[in-house]
Amino acid sequence: MTHACPYTVTVGAYVLGVLGERENTEFRRHAAGCPHCQQEITELTPAVRFLEKLKSEMHAANGNAP
Numbered sequence: 001m002t003h004a005c006p007y008t009v010t011v012g013a014y015v016l017g018v019l020g021e022r023e024n025t026e027f028r029r030h031a032a033g034c035p036h037c038q039q040e041i042t043e044l045t046p047a048v049r050f051l052e053k054l055k056s057e058m059h060a061a062n063g064n065a066p
Helices: 008-015 021-032 035-061
Strands: none
Touching: 008 021, 008 035, 021 035
16 A cells, blocks of 8 residues: 555545544545545455455344344
8 A cells, every 4th residue: 555645544434434524525525536545445445345244244143233
């Protein structure tokens, strides 16, 4: 992972959905025109989706709600 853009450090939080409303809006605006951030989003999204699915499956296997 290369940080060609100072905003790329925000991508993980964005993809995880943990940014505040204002930060999320600002980052989305930035990422719309930043190929570096778009690349990071593309690379991290599958891993985040996989972890969400795994967490859900683990909760179900343990009889817990996610």
